Amino acid sequence: MHEGLSFEEFASSRARKLFQVAYLMCGDWHQAQDLVQTTLAKLFAVWGRLQRGGQTVAIDAYARKALLRTYLSHRRLRRSGELAVAAIPDRPTGEHREGTELxxxxxxxxxxxxxxxxxxxxxxxxxxxxxxxxxEALGTSVGAVKSLNTRSLARLRELLADDRELLFRK
Structure with a gap:
């Protein structure tokens, strides 16, 4: 493992991955940045305790769990009825268009x-x-996760039904 890894080294090497996960969860660039910053602040506060274990893998898991809990906590606080939606970018042109559209x-x-x-x-x-x-990360049962996963995938299939051509284009 990476015993003695400084917080700065950890943050700089993991921030991009944490941001990707945060963005996919919240769907908003700025909110994802805020979630990552809040998560890193929480990690910084307990960094000494995390380092005593010397297990970088455990620190990665702790960071992802902290990010998830920060996201869910933020969502509970925002139940005001307002829904923030990021502006949809212009359609791309060129060779990366299909990947970007997908x-x-x-x-x-x-x-x-x-x-x-x-x-x-x-x-x-x-x-x-x-x-x-x-x-474990959500603090719920395996059965609840299976049910939520099934419902979420079914909903995604519904939402993406009109985009089947884009999804399965070769």
Whole structure:
């Protein structure tokens, strides 16, 4: 393991991955930046205790769990009825258009899932968590995660039904 890893080294090497996960969960660039900053601040506060274990893998898991809890906590606080939506960028041109369109389509569909459903999908399929690991991160049962995963994937299929050509283009 990486015993003696400084907080600055950890933050600089992991911030991009944390941002990707945060963005896919919240769907907003600025909110994702805020979530990562809040998560890193929480990690900094307990860094000495985390380092005593000397297990960088455990620190990575702790960081992802802190990010998830920060996101879910933020969502609970924002139940005012307002829904912040990031501006949709202009359609890209050139050789990367199809990949960008696919990404935008998937992110837009993810935004329409409830926060816990979005978190389950992102953790399962982006972070490659097991059902058990997702349940632990969410503080819920394996059965609840399976149910939420099934409902979330079914909803994504509904949302993406009109975009099947884009999704399966070769």
């Amino acid at each position: 990404r935008l389509t998937l992110v837009a569909a993810l935004r329409q899932l409830p926060p816990r459903g979005r978190a389950v999908v992102v953790l399962r399929y982006l972070e490659d968590y097991s059902i058990e690991a997702v349940a």
